[in-house]
Structure formats: structure tokens, C-alpha cells
Amino acid sequence: METVDDAAVDPGGPAAATEGDGRGTAAPAPRRRARARATASMADVARLAGVSAQTVSRVSNGYPGVTEETRRQVLAAMKELGYRPNSAARALKRGEFRTIGVITFTLSTTGNVRTLEAIANSAAREGYAVTLLPVAVPTQDEVRGAFSRLEELAVDAVIVIMEVHLLDAATVHLPPHVQVVVVDSDAGDRYTVVDTDQHGGTRAAVRHLLGLGHRTVWHLAGPEDSFAAQRRTDAWRAALTEAGRELPPLVRGDWSAESGYRAGLELAAVEDCTAVFAANDQMALGLLRALHEHGRRVPEDVSVVGFDDIPEASSFLPPLTTLHQDFAEVGRLCVQAVLRKMRQEGPERGTTLVPARLVLRQSTAPPPEGGAEGR
Template sequence: MQDVAREAGVSPQTVSRVANGSNAVRPETRQKVEAAMEKLGYRPNYAARALKHGQFKNIGVVLFHMTSFGNARILDGIVGAADDNGYATTVVTIGRGQARTLQAVVERMKQLPVDGVIVVLEERIVDFDEFVPPKELPVVLINESAANHCPTIDADQYGCSTAIVDYLLSKGHRTVYHITGPSSSQAAQSRARGWREALEQFGVPIPPTYVGDWAADSGYQAGIALAHEADCTAVYAANDQMAYGAILGLQAAGKRVPEDVSVIGVDDSLVDTVPRLSLTTMRMKFDVIGREAFSMVRRLCDGERVPVGVKTVIPTELVERGSVRDLTLD
């Protein structure tokens, strides 16, 4: 720091202010200091900064899977919000061979230079109800169910299903078939429950479900089977990959979409992947979830109170394209 101060012709205190992101430095002075840092190869010592200020300016993120569309978009939202606020992120994945409990996850993160932790939970874990975060390490959960001891945030998994059923029934369909996600997924369970309870509320027949695994091939197989259901005019798939696979399966079995069967998905994950995309879907705002989760954990790190025992719900958005037919117009 002394070398940078001499090179820039300023005091060490000014170099410290620039290194710590203070606004109390004139722009031209900041430019001189940053040029000197670049020339001399200076990098702030984050361990020393943490000792002085009590924070590493680093947030840990824990995921069980990184390859799914939702998790990737959530992570992008967290990283973007962290970068906007001068924070770094440390990402850790929990493999099948490791202890899959919140206690084990947090114990691992306590060994790393992080100020707080965001845990993305896709599956129910055994210590969810009993877990209490350590006082020295704030924890925020991205999870379908609200936690008693941690702030929780997620998309409206249940509500998106009720909205889809209402939408399809309003188009004149007498019932809605459902391709579920895997039973291990909390989101899939909530979407299936919302679908079933919405049909019950409307007093319409509840058809059998077809179980998928989030992949397009499982949707394709379900689509072939659904083509032989005589009363099937509407299909709700629990994600867009299965919905797109279902469209191909229905077409392979001789059905037209949407003329014979309407199909709707969830997440809007294919918009930049499939050309001329016609799939109607319920968009999940995963990037918003990530940014809001970062805001919550940062507030905890700054000593603010964030409500626990309730879930912050990020609403979904219907995106109408061309895969749903309005039977009321016939």
C-alpha cells in the first residue's frame, strides 16, 4: 500500500479508501490510484480486510446440482447481484457421497472465507426442520417450504399450477393431464399438488398422471401414451423440456398440437434454444430469485432483521405462444 501511495502521489489512507470502495475519493484521484495498483500488481488482502472490517465481502452459494436450468439462472442472479454490490461468490456443490444435511453444508462453509451462505434446496433433507444457523454465519434458503430459523425464498410452484389449470379450463378444456417431475423434487411435488387441488376445486375429473424426470425424452414417451387418451385435449408438463418432448411424442403418434391437443410447460427455458418456439409456458423468474436471495443474505450480514418462518414468493408469468387452442371459439 505504501508503494502504491508513492507511485500515485497520495497518502496510504487514500489508497486504503480506494481499495475498500469508499466514495470519499475524487474520481481523478481514484484513477491515479487504480493505475498505480495496476502498474505495481497490487491486490487487496481480503483476510486483512476481514480482520479490520469484519467482512470478507464474499457470499457462499451451495447447490446440489449446477446443470439444471433453474439452478444455473438462480446462480447467475446471485453472482450478478453480488458483483453489483462489490461482493465475490464462492460456489460449492454437494455430491452424492457427501452428507446431505444443512448442518454438514454449513459446517463446510464455515471453513471458507464467506460472510453468509445461500443454499439452493431441490430436495427435502432430513434436518430441515431442526436446523438452526450459527450466529456467526447467516443462512438464506431457496426452498419450496418456509424454514423456521432461516429466511426462505422461491418461485410460486403451487400457484403456477393452479393458474395453468384455470387458464386451460377457461379455454374450454374439460380436464388437464399432467406430466410430473421426479418424486424427489419438492418443486415437482408442489406443482402436482397445485394441479390436482385446482381440478378438485373446479369439480372436474382428475386424470392419471404421467411421471417424467425433467428430461425431454420422458416427455416424449408421455406424449405417445397421452395420444391414446380419448379425453385428452390439454397437457400440462412440469417443465418446458418435458413439454417440448410431449409435443414431439403427440405428433409422432398422429396428434396435432394445438389443433388436437394443447400443451403448456413451466420455466421458459427453451426461449433462446429452440428456433420459432411456439410453446406456451409459465415463466419462472429464477434470476430474480437469485438477486433477492443475495439481498436477503447481505442484509443479514449487515445486522438487519429478515423475517423467518415465511417464504418470500416470486410470482410466475404466463407467456402465451401457439401451443394452446381456445375451444370456446369453436
């Protein structure tokens, strides 16, 4: 079957003869020249250019030691045949694929997506391709499965965008030469980690709110199993403790706007609550809706700060004060780190933090008079 199919496609490959397009034709043609022959090889170019394959290789790789004259001839032959180096052969020979694998749980969070995009762009700039490995469910088994698939995959390095405690037992089978960089993790002692400075960002948010006069700051946290959420929560606690403020009970969401709404229903009922730090913008959005529906005005009655600065944040009602994450930079650093590790130029482990920047919009204001402040 495949013989015939490919022969039909053959645009006049140097060696193969075209042989009609009848599917049933009992083709005596060499079977081996199946798919691969749809494209010209170095040998074909060499033949046409009247040189050796090695010379073609030299031209192809921009190596020196080729006359300008010869080079031109070879290039012409390449063009005529539509020659493209076969990356499989190249990879086999060179022992590297110039590809980075990215394992990510979900693409439904802005952060993951933006980071992925930045990684892809940075990688492309370095001449690397990015292979995506989605993990359907964030279980150990699934992660291990992804790694397992990755092992057979053509990658030189791996970047993991995920809560890392799922990683621990999973990496063991990775080929030793594959380097790993992790986003969103506290495993800086075992891997190279690049992340946003959750702590600094959170601290800025809390201080901003306290600075406006709020007695304390409530926190709408992300899911427990997320390191980012965990660190934001820890930092929130630390900032409040440090300032000697009361620690309100934690309200937990799951990153989704819907969960923010549910949490908001609780918070709206708390008279005391004049300032909320939401662990991401989506939850802040839900929170805004809940507060609105319960007649709590933002920012007059309640101030809200988000985290991420998604593009839509400036169009919320009201436009959301939030922490801007520089995902592009995170992605860029990930690629740099992993390439450095591959070249054995960088450190084996350690954490790099990218600062978050507080973006002031209209969802924060001093607390209402006679509100919590006056107590």
C-alpha cells in the same frame, strides 16, 4: 521450490532482490517472502509515497482526513507498484469476506442456472463475490459435506438452491453468523425463502386450459423429491378440485425431456386426454415428440402447457405455451434478502414469492369437437 519460483516472477518487488531463475540456486533470500511478495503491500506503497501505512489505508478505503495532495501521491505510488489490497488480510481484519456462497445440486436445470446467474450479477452489483459449491449427489451426506466445506470457506452468507428436506439436519454446524437463504423450499418457517409462485402459476395454467373448454387437465409431474414439483402438483390438484373437475391419474417424470417422452407415450394412448400441464418445458418437449409420433396433433388434439419458459420454448413444435419464471428477480431477491439478514435489517424467516406469468403460444387450443368435451 516455491521460493525460487516466486522470485523468478518478482517484477522488482520493493524489498526482494531478484536472483536469477535457476531452479536449483540455493537461494539465501528470505523464504518467507514467497508468493505473497509477488504483489506490493501497503507498507511498500507507504514507503514509496513517503507516508505511513495508515494513510495508505485511508486512501485505499476512501476515508476522509487525507489532503488531496497526499492522496494523489499515494495513488501514484499505488499505481507504480501495482498495489492491490490483500483481501485475505482485509477479511481477517474486518471479519467479513464480502462473499456469498451458493450451494446448488445440479446446474443442469435451467432454473438453477438462471437463478445462479442472477445471484452472481446482483451480488457483483453489491460488491459481493459468489463462491460456487456444487453438490455432486443430492444426499444428506453430500449436502452436509458442502456445508462443511463452506464453513471453512470464506463466505459471509449462503444461498441454497435446492430441495430443502435435504437441508434440515445439515445446517447445524454452520457458523452462527452465516445467514442462509433458500430457493425452492417450503421451509419459510425456518429460513428466508425466495421462490417463484408455483401455486399461482399452476393455477393460471389450469384455468387457461379449462377456460378453453377442456373437461380436465392431466399433469406430467416432476420428481417426487423436488419441492417445486411437489408444489406444482399440489396446486394442479387444488385448481382442478376447486373447479369441480375430475382428477386424472398423475403421470410422473424426472424433469428430463426423455422422461417427458416416456410419459408422453402413455398419455398419447389415452383418448380422453386433451390437455396436459407439464411441470417443466423439457418434459413438455419430450411430450410433444411422443404425441407427434403417435399422431396426436398439438394443439388440435391435445393442448400442452409447460413451466419455466426456457428460451427454446418458443421454437418447439409447436411453440410452447408456458409459465414464465422470472429467475432474474428471484436471484435478485435472494441476494437482497441475504444481505438484509446479514445487516440484521430483515426478518429472520418468511417466504417471498415471485409471480409466474403465463405466456400464450401455440400449443394450446380448445379441445377437439366430440372429444372429451362432448361427453
